[in-house]
Amino acid sequence: MLSTIEKSSPLRWLGKQLFNRNDPAGFFDPLLTMINPMWAQGFVAARIESVIDETPDTRTFLLQPSSRWHGFRAGQHINIIVDSDGVRHHRTFTVSSTPAQWRTDGTITLTIKRAPGGRITNWMHDHLQAGATIGISEAFGDFDLPAGPSPLLYIAGGSGITPVLSHLATLADSPYAAPVSLLYYVRTEADVIGAEILNSLAANWPALTVSIFHTEVGDESQHINPSHFKNVPELSERQVYLCGPKGLMDRIDELLAPFGLRDDQINKTFFSAPTSVPLDTPLGGAITFTRSSVNVESDGDAPLLEIAEAADLTPAYGCRMGICHQCSCKKTEGTVINRLTGKASGPGEETIQLCISVPQGPVSIDI
CATH class of the missing domain: 2.40.30.10 (Translation factors)
Known part of the structure; x- marks a missing residue:
C-alpha cells in the first residue's frame, strides 16, 4: 500500500523503487x-x-x-x-x-x-x-602489434584476415619501415575479404608484400606448401602472426618448424578454442555444481561450460575460447585439464575458466 506522500508524489515513489533494486x-x-x-x-x-x-x-x-x-x-x-x-x-x-x-x-x-x-x-x-x-563489450585479447620494428609475416585464412586488416592499416599509418609480408589463403578470388583495403595498402606502403592464394582453383601450387615460406626473405628473423581455421593453423606449425623460429616469435589468435590435450589423457568424471545442487556425469568430451549449459545452468561466458575470462569461477575440489595448454590444475580450490576446462575425475564447481 502506498503512503500518503507516495500517493501524492508518484515520481518520488518510482525513484525509491528503482534505487532500492539490486540490479x-x-x-x-x-x-x-x-x-x-x-x-x-x-x-x-x-x-x-x-x-x-x-x-x-x-x-x-x-x-x-x-x-x-x-x-x-x-x-x-x-x-x-x-x-x-x-x-x-x-x-x-x-x-x-x-x-x-x-x-x-x-x-x-x-x-x-x-x-x-x-x-x-x-x-x-x-x-x-x-x-x-x-x-x-569492452575489448579484450592480446594479439597485439609488435613492440619494436622487426620484420613481420602475417598468415591468414578466410575470415582470419580481420585482425590482420586492423594490424596492417595501423602499421601503415605509423609508418612501419621494416619488411612486412602477408600470405592470405581463400577459396576463390570472390572470397577475398578486405580486398579494397589490401589493394590500397599494397599500392601505397612500400614495406608490404601481399600474396593471395586461391585454394579451390584446381592448382596445387595455391595450397599452402613449403615454397610459400621459402619465398619470404629472412623468415627466421620475423615475428609471425597467424589467424585462421584450426586445420590451416596446424599445417602452418608443421611448415614453420624447419625454419627454427622461437616460440616467442609466433603469435596466434583462434576462431575457437583449440585443444592441446593428449589423446591418451583420461578425462571425465562426476561433476557437482555446488550452489545449484546439480550433479552430472562427464565423459570428458566437453568443457565445463557446455556441461553446465546442458544441465540448464546459465553461467556467465563471453568468447568461449579462453580469451576474455568472463566464465571464470571457483573450483573447490578436483582436477581439470586446460584444453589450451594440456596442463592439469591442482586438486584444491582455485579459479578456472569453464570454457577451456575439462574434468579429470570428480570435480566440484561453485556455480
Missing part, C-alpha cells in the same frame, strides 16, 4: 531503451551506421559505440550482444578497423562471415541493418 541497470534498461536505445546501462550500446557486402557470405558492419566505450588495441576482440527470438546471445568477433578510426570519428567495424548452420551470424546477416542497435 538497477536491469530495471532501468527497458525504460531507457524505449526512449533511446543508446542509453542502455547493462552493456555498451552500439548503433549500426551502415552494412557493406565484402563477399557473397561476408559483411562489414560499421558501428558507433556509445560514448562510454573505452576503445581497443589493433587485433583485439569484442563480444556482441543481440536478442534473437526472445533469447539474448553473446558472440565474439575481432574489430577489423583501426584504433585511429575510432579516435577520429567514434566508429569501428566488425567483418563477419556467415557460419554454415550458425544461428547468430546468419541472423545478423539477415536482420541487422543501418539504424539498429546492438550491445558490445
Whole structure:
C-alpha cells in the first residue's frame, strides 16, 4: 500500500523503487531503451551506421559505440550482444578497423562471415541493418602489434584476415619501415575479404608484400606448401602472426618448424578454442555444481561450460575460447585439464575458466 506522500508524489515513489533494486541497470534498461536505445546501462550500446557486402557470405558492419566505450588495441576482440527470438546471445568477433578510426570519428567495424548452420551470424546477416542497435563489450585479447620494428609475416585464412586488416592499416599509418609480408589463403578470388583495403595498402606502403592464394582453383601450387615460406626473405628473423581455421593453423606449425623460429616469435589468435590435450589423457568424471545442487556425469568430451549449459545452468561466458575470462569461477575440489595448454590444475580450490576446462575425475564447481 502506498503512503500518503507516495500517493501524492508518484515520481518520488518510482525513484525509491528503482534505487532500492539490486540490479538497477536491469530495471532501468527497458525504460531507457524505449526512449533511446543508446542509453542502455547493462552493456555498451552500439548503433549500426551502415552494412557493406565484402563477399557473397561476408559483411562489414560499421558501428558507433556509445560514448562510454573505452576503445581497443589493433587485433583485439569484442563480444556482441543481440536478442534473437526472445533469447539474448553473446558472440565474439575481432574489430577489423583501426584504433585511429575510432579516435577520429567514434566508429569501428566488425567483418563477419556467415557460419554454415550458425544461428547468430546468419541472423545478423539477415536482420541487422543501418539504424539498429546492438550491445558490445569492452575489448579484450592480446594479439597485439609488435613492440619494436622487426620484420613481420602475417598468415591468414578466410575470415582470419580481420585482425590482420586492423594490424596492417595501423602499421601503415605509423609508418612501419621494416619488411612486412602477408600470405592470405581463400577459396576463390570472390572470397577475398578486405580486398579494397589490401589493394590500397599494397599500392601505397612500400614495406608490404601481399600474396593471395586461391585454394579451390584446381592448382596445387595455391595450397599452402613449403615454397610459400621459402619465398619470404629472412623468415627466421620475423615475428609471425597467424589467424585462421584450426586445420590451416596446424599445417602452418608443421611448415614453420624447419625454419627454427622461437616460440616467442609466433603469435596466434583462434576462431575457437583449440585443444592441446593428449589423446591418451583420461578425462571425465562426476561433476557437482555446488550452489545449484546439480550433479552430472562427464565423459570428458566437453568443457565445463557446455556441461553446465546442458544441465540448464546459465553461467556467465563471453568468447568461449579462453580469451576474455568472463566464465571464470571457483573450483573447490578436483582436477581439470586446460584444453589450451594440456596442463592439469591442482586438486584444491582455485579459479578456472569453464570454457577451456575439462574434468579429470570428480570435480566440484561453485556455480
